[in-house]
Structures are given as C-alpha cells and as structure tokens.
Amino acid sequence: MARPKLAVWKFSSCDGCQLTILDCEDELLEIAGALDIAQFLEATSEVKDGPYDISLVEGSITTAHDMERIKAIRAQSKVLISIGACATAGGIQALRNFADVEDFTRAVYAHPEYISTLAQSTAIADHVQVDFELRGCPVSKHQLLELITATLAGRKPHVPRASQCMECKRAGAVCVMVSQGTACLGPVTQAGCGNLCPSHRRGCYGCFGPKETPNAVALSARLAAQGATPPQLRALYRSFNAGAADFATESRRHD
C-alpha cells in the first residue's frame, strides 16, 4: 500500500507549529517513513501535486486570497486538521477583531494603501469543514505525534478537552492561584502544554484555548475578588486565543 500523502499548509502564523513538527527530532525519520511528505515548504522545496490524504493547516484566515486558498486545499484533502491557536481560534492577530483593522495598518505601515486584509482574523473551521482541531500556541509535540499516529491507525486521537488543572494536579504542580493568588486561566483552559507556566510558578495564559464547558464568568468573579481589575481581566482572556468564542465573549464583558 502506498504511504499516505501528507501536506502541511501555512496561513497567517508565526510558523511555530510547523517547527513543532520539525522538532519531533527522534520521530521525524519515522514520520517520513510512514508518510509521503508531499507538501511542506518549511522543510523542503520539493512539492508534489494533490490530492492529499492528510492536510495539516497552520495559521488563520486574514485575507480574501486566504479564503479562496483554504477552499482549494480542502477540496484536495481527504482529512484536514487545523493545528495551533491561529488555525483554531484566529491567533494573536485576532486582536484586530476587537478594534478597527485600519487603525492598525495606518499606525504600522508607511503605505497602508498597499495592505489588503480582512477586518477579522478567523479560524480555518470558520471557512471549511475541519476534521480535527489541534490546540496550542504552539501545539504540543506529544499531542501532534498522537494525532498523526491515531490518524494513521484510523482511530480517534486521545486529546482530552478537560482543564489544565487536571494536568497540573496529575504532575503534582502546586496550584499558583490557590497558593499565591496568581491570576491563572488554567481552570477554563484545555490541558496539553505539559503545565509549562504553572510548574514555573506562573499563571496559565490559555495557550490551548477554552476547555470543554468553561465557566469563565465564575473564574473572573474569583479573580476580581482577588484584586484583578476589568482591564486586567480583559487582557487575560485577550491573547493567543482571543478569538476563541468563550474567551472573546468573556473579554467583552470587561470592556
């Protein structure tokens, strides 16, 4: 049987999630052995035509051209998986969704008239059907390997949507919110990062986006009682996953 053809695509993003694929150093040869890497410009300029069995899509949709391109990619892909906060929630560039994008282009570019961009930065799933969304800024190497392995084996990937707190507690990390009063998004954030920030005594920044059934209203009430101001609460929810519906709604409550 021919090896499944893999394509890796980039939209508006920092390339960090594609680098996570390359960061699978020990497993990279095995991945290359199991899959025919047909399109992955970050890694190789050799490009094969579609259709593709698996497409991994990094980045958000920010231009009219992006909107056309993602439809063409979807049409050539048997399985389409969006990877990372940009592709699953619009990324940090979705901060424009809370402002007027022309204010930004005027402030940043000498010739804003050359900039052709959409008013909003949106997730891949807002434009085409997505078979699986892998969260994270960047995605976790462990979850990425599990996703590839599960897709090859034809089973559902084990990527729990439960809270970051579960991961902290299993690892024996001492809760920073309870033990030092640090504002932490862990209780409303999906696990997966390996509790990077809490194990360094920092609060969770929500890189993996909202968990299943998040109760951000109750978390904000508690953080406010611990001294967080409305601008601080707004900023807390408005970062890498600002455009994720549950975080966007909660940040707007503190405008």
Add this chain to the structure above:
Amino acid sequence: MSASPAPALLIDDPAVLVEALQRQGWRVIGPQARDGAITYDPLTPGATLPKGLTDTQEGGHYRLGAGDPGRWFDYVVGPQSWKKHLFPSRQKLWEASRTDDGFAVTPVQDDYPKTAFFGVRACEIAAMEVQDRVFDNGDFADPGYGRRRAATLIVAVNCTRAAATCFCASMQTGPRAKAGFDIALTELATGTGLLVEVGSDRGAEIVDGLDLPRANAAHRAEAEAASAAAAAMQTRAMPPGMAGVLAANLDHPQWQVVADACLSCGNCTMACPTCFCSDVEDVNDLSGDHTERWRTWDSCFTVDFTYVHGGAVRRSTASRYRQWMTHKLSSWEAQFGTSGCVGCGRCIAWCPVGIDITAEAAAIAASPVPKE
C-alpha cells in the same frame, strides 16, 4: 498491624527517626516545603524536615508561612495526598508488540521499594483505609495497589492544630489517629519533644533501636489534650445524616446554584485523597507494531467521563457536581460501607473558587425538597 502494648516514648528530634528508617533501608517519603506548600516527596539522605512553618487555609486559599520556629508540625494537610504514591497519577499497565502470528503482551515491572510514609495525618490514614476498600478488596483487587500498600510503613503525626478548612472531627476520622499506623508522633509543648506511640510490631522494632526515654502519664495526657484542642478549634463540620439527605434531594435547586460557581475543572477530585477514578488509554507507536496501555487519574467533572456512543450522559455541570458529592457522601456508603469523605478539607482549599462541600451540604440539609 496489631495494637501493641508497648509504652509510649519521647523523642526530641523527629529527624532522628527519619534517619533510623533510612539506615534500615526504608525509602522515606515525607513533608517538604516546595513551591509555597507542603508536598509529600522522597526525603533524600540528609534532607531536612520543614520546621517553623504553618499554613493558613480557606476556601480557594492556601498560604505557607512562618510559625513558631521551634515547632515541627504546625502545618496540616497540603495540596497533595499520599494517594499519588499508592495510586500513581499516570501508570503503565502493560505493553504489547506485534509478532508473526499475533501479539505478545509484556507485563510492567512495578518498582516500589519498601517505603515509609512519614508525617501521615489521621484523616489521611482514614483516606487510605477508604481506598483499601476500593483497590484492595479481595474480589476486585488491584494487585499493584495491594503490593504498594503492604510495602508501606506509616509514621503518623497527630495534629495539634487545625486549619479553617479541616472538618475531620465531624467525620470521626481525626485529629488523633487511633489505629492504622506503625508509629505515631504527637508534638508536645514547644521544645519538650514529641510523644512516640507504637502501633505495630515492625514499628516497635524500629523504635526499639533508638533507645528513647519513656513518656509518663502527663506526657500522654498532654498529647491527648493537644489533639482535643485541634478538634475543638475546627470551624467547619459536615452536617449529620448527609447520605440520606442527599439521596432524597437529587432535584434540589442548590445543585444549579453551585453549578453557577463551579468551574468543572476537576481540582477537587484530583486533590481528594479518596477519589479513585481513572481513565485507560492505549498509546501505539507510528508503526503500529508496539502499543502501551496507560492508566491516568480521571475526574467525574469531565465530559468524557460519561461519554458513551452518541455523547456524554452528564452534560451539565450541575449533574457532574451532584454526581461527585452524592457519590462521596451518600452512594459511597452503599458501595463501600463507609463515607467517601474524611474531612481533610482539600476540596475546599484547592477549589480555585473556594466551593465548600460542608456549606453545600448544609444548604441542602437546611431546605430539603418536600416529598411529593
């Protein structure tokens, strides 16, 4: 462990006991001050026990700070319980490899040396006895748990103060350990040492080698009084008869009130020393030739916990909180013959929003839904 008639003794420095255990080949796991809390980690030879520390606990609040510099055990239970050593949070159960005509399963070596838990509080002994009924119960036993439990020696510390989150007195699980230990310590007035009581033959063997002075009746009375004071200072209590109250109030409006505050984050279940639920996950490699089965702590607060074909059974947070609390305080009794709660207060302190199981119980007990 049989009760021993050995006389009580006195020890000046509990570290002497730690060193004696280590000399006799025991791996000692004990309290350490780490990341602003008391955690239970292996004590490397020469590691010092925390001294002069105390804790302040409330709903969603824990602070470790300076206390009387002469006191060893003026803190109470912290974020972790001994559960993490007897029932590891992540554990490989077995692995298997593809063979020419099928697959071969390799069992996993369970490496658990003889281990002393040093500084076990009465509520924590009670919690182990609750988990014994879950994991070490004859018909449905977890052999790994049983092996680890049998290889574990318990050095108890009787609490002489309580945190605001403690309610062991109302659960009849503390603050004084009556059984279930090999050695028990009670800290006496600052600078006058600790009372040493022996609860088993192997405990006696360890203590005998230390040549400790005998305690007198006044020392014993002082230790009893210190425990009584720790009980008297408890400000929280579980209302009586909750098993029946909860079973009769499954549609109480309070379930929705608590759900509005609950984050369904699972912290209460992870911190609880008796919660025992786990998930099992098969992890295969890219080639599909090798697979491993892992067991991890799970929580009834996740959606996946009740996932069956077509969706999850308990979709609302109200239904998940109700499941946790009614199991803990009510149906646990029918299932295992005890309450699932030992009154340690961890679910109160380590709930990020400070939901208080005793307050929730009291709210329902105070306004039961009338029978139709």
